[in-house]
Amino acid sequence: MSIRVIAFDADDTLWHNEAYFQEAEKRFCALMENYLPQHTVARELLHTEIQNIELYGYGIKAFILSMIETAIRISDRTIPVDAIEKIIQDGQDILTKPVEILEDVEFVLNQLKGRYRLVMATKGDLLDQERKLKKSGLESYFHHIEIMSEKKEADFEKLIRHLDIPPSAFAMVGNSLKSDVLPVLNLGGHGFHIPYHITWAHEKVEAQIEHENFRQLASIRDLLEHL
Amino acid sequence: MSIRVIAFDADDTLWHNEAYFQEAEKRFCALMENYLPQHTVARELLHTEIQNIELYGYGIKAFILSMIETAIRISDRTIPVDAIEKIIQDGQDILTKPVEILEDVEFVLNQLKGRYRLVMATKGDLLDQERKLKKSGLESYFHHIEIMSEKKEADFEKLIRHLDIPPSAFAMVGNSLKSDVLPVLNLGGHGFHIPYHITWAHEKVEAQIEHENFRQLASIRDLLEHL
Numbered sequence: 001m002s003i004r005v006i007a008f009d010a011d012d013t014l015w016h017n018e019a020y021f022q023e024a025e026k027r028f029c030a031l032m033e034n035y036l037p038q039h040t041v042a043r044e045l046l047h048t049e050i051q052n053i054e055l056y057g058y059g060i061k062a063f064i065l066s067m068i069e070t071a072i073r074i075s076d077r078t079i080p081v082d083a084i085e086k087i088i089q090d091g092q093d094i095l096t097k098p099v100e101i102l103e104d105v106e107f108v109l110n111q112l113k114g115r116y117r118l119v120m121a122t123k124g125d126l127l128d129q130e131r132k133l134k135k136s137g138l139e140s141y142f143h144h145i146e147i148m149s150e151k152k153e154a155d156f157e158k159l160i161r162h163l164d165i166p167p168s169a170f171a172m173v174g175n176s177l178k179s180d181v182l183p184v185l186n187l188g189g190h191g192f193h194i195p196y197h198i199t200w201a202h203e204k205v206e207a208q209i210e211h212e213n214f215r216q217l218a219s220i221r222d223l224l225e226h227l
Numbered sequence: 228m229s230i231r232v233i234a235f236d237a238d239d240t241l242w243h244n245e246a247y248f249q250e251a252e253k254r255f256c257a258l259m260e261n262y263l264p265q266h267t268v269a270r271e272l273l274h275t276e277i278q279n280i281e282l283y284g285y286g287i288k289a290f291i292l293s294m295i296e297t298a299i300r301i302s303d304r305t306i307p308v309d310a311i312e313k314i315i316q317d318g319q320d321i322l323t324k325p326v327e328i329l330e331d332v333e334f335v336l337n338q339l340k341g342r343y344r345l346v347m348a349t350k351g352d353l354l355d356q357e358r359k360l361k362k363s364g365l366e367s368y369f370h371h372i373e374i375m376s377e378k379k380e381a382d383f384e385k386l387i388r389h390l391d392i393p394p395s396a397f398a399m400v401g402n403s404l405k406s407d408v409l410p411v412l413n414l415g416g417h418g419f420h421i422p423y424h425i426t427w428a429h430e431k432v433e434a435q436i437e438h439e440n441f442r443q444l445a446s447i448r449d450l451l452e453h454l
Contacts, residue, residue, distance in 0.1 A: 055322055057354030065315065068295065072312055078238040081304045084311060088296060095282055126353050127284030127376040144389050162371050195287035209440070 003227065004159060006112060007146070009174030010122035010129060012221075014198035015136055016100045021063065022198065024068055028067050029110060035075050040144050046068045047203050053202075059125030059147050063092030095128060097122055104221045109141040111224055120145040121159065121172065123179070151179035153186055159199045160187065160226040177203045185211050230454065232390050234373070236401030237356060239423035240393055240447075243327045248290065249425065251317050255294050260454035262302050264303040272297045280329060280429075284376050286352030291318030292343045320357060322344050331448045336368040338451055339406060347372040348386065348399065349369055350406070378406035380413055385416065400450060410436050421447055 025045065029038035036044070048066040056062035062075050067087045070078045112118060118141055121128055126147045133139050160170050167188035174180025174194070181191035182205075190213045201202035209216075215226050238244035252272065254336045257264035261269070275293045282291035294314045339345060345368055349356050353374045360366050369429070375382050387397050394415035401407025408418035408434075417440045435442075442453050 015329070055319060057290055057352065061292060062285055065288060068311070069315060072308055075308075077308045077312065079308055081299055081306055081311075084295070084308075085299055085304070087408060088292065092282060111435075125284065130376050144385075147353060149357050158371075209262060 001118065002169055003163055003171045004116045004169040006171045006173060007119040007159070008142075008178065008226075009172070009180045010120050011124065012174060012175045012198075013102070013180075013194060015102060015132065016039050018196065018198050018200055019053060020094045021098050021200070024063070024067075024094055027090050028071075028182055031086060032071060032074060032079075041070070044074055048073070050202055054115065055147065058123040060091055060094050060128055061125055063094075064088055065184040067091065071108065097132075099132045099186070101136055101138070104177075104218065104219060106138065108220050108223055109138065112227070113141050116227075117143045117163075119143055119163075121148060121151075122146070122149055123151060145170060151176075151177065151183060153183040156183050156187055156189070160189065173220070175199070176203045177209065178203050181209070182207070185209070189213065191215070192217055192223060192226070193224075194218075195208050230343065230398045231392055231396040231414055232344045233398045233400060233454075234344060234346040234348040234386070235360065235369075236399070236403065236407045237347050238351065239366065239402045239425075240329070240400060241332050241347070241409075242329060242359065245423065245425050245427055247324050247359055248322045248427070251290070251294075251321055254317050255298075255314060258313060259298060259301060259306075262306075264269065265392055267298070268301065271301055272447055275300075277429055285350040287318055287321050287355055288352055289323075291315055294318065322358075328360045328363055328365070331446060335447050335450055336365065339454070340368050343454075344370045344372055344390075346390075348375060349373070349389040350375055350378060350379075374376065378403075378410060378426060383410050383416070387416065398454075400447070402426070403430045404434050404436065407437065408441065409434070412436070412440055414438065417441070420454070421445075421448060421450075 008014055025042060028045065029041040032041045045067060050072045052062060052066050056065060068084055069182060071083060073097035120133060129147050133145060146159055151182045160167050169193060172180050172184040173192040177193055177197040181193050184191045190214050194217045217223060235241055252269060255272065256268040259268045272294060275297045279293050282434060283292060295311055297331060298310060298314060336345065347360060347369045356374050360372060373386055387394050398417035399407050399411040400422040406421055407422050411418045419442050421444045443452060
């Protein structure tokens, strides 16, 4: 193994994130339960979000816009304007949440720094991800950050080309098999999966991965045993 | 002059953009004229947009959210939901506009390609800028693209460090004195200003620039005379 660059996903790999979205989603479902049962609201929201990815990409602004669109649709345009105001406020609140780093992240980055070029590679809103990195205090560990509009094979291909290394020298560490692991393995890179206890429905995949470049880890600390 | 990397702003430097926003803004002001005179609506919208930059950054999603917020505020929460739906629709329409390349852009890129490393450096929504670059057919001219959350000195400093060149080897070409020229000159780089016939109010500066690394150009074609 001749890994030279290790790219870390950020949300739910370096710090907590999905929980904030799920809280906001719960408030949204409660707000809309006059129109539809909460679990149906959640399904409608997911449907809108997935449909809007092509238009909006990922991140909080897309999430707020999808909530507003869903509220208008399922209320058949009868949603009060106050409710829309509340949706915007709840969405904005996510942007101001504290950044809580996951256990052992800093210890592991410290061990790897200097031995590898470390990169942060994540989807979401550019400004929001930069702000979280700054708030986290982890900025100095990373050579640079890559905010990606998607994490598909073509996107990683571009990233690896830009890094000027062969795919076999690239490793990706993250909590999503779909976005962090599978596309990288397909390109000849290395994939380390660290599950997070909750996953956005759109990122879920059922997969049993058998691949020589794949490692399933229980925690980020286990990374050190495999490098 | 030992310029090695030339970074091009994209919106209103490589292709038309501001006109689409201004069209949408006009429709928004007309939609809201029951509440306030159109020019006051425009001022209120600008105020909201500037206030939200810190939270949302730049781009169309931020623009849509700022229009919705302004509509709710100036209607004192009486705006009909259909109007909010129309705002979202008008905003989304900008995302699907054709990309119209400005005159001589391709000719100039062709002349510079191979002699310099060309980079596209722009603000806005990540996905939207990637999509416009793809639609423009100009992708192959650029070594890579940088979507920046801001274009202030610190942001260019990071970009230049990442490019691994001294500031004096970096040139920026763009239509905004404030975002493309002044911060780069302050860092010791080169700034080429090509005005566009309309400018977003937030990008306007009154400046008379006298600097040995500054060139005021009438069109992108003039760039060739100075390199």
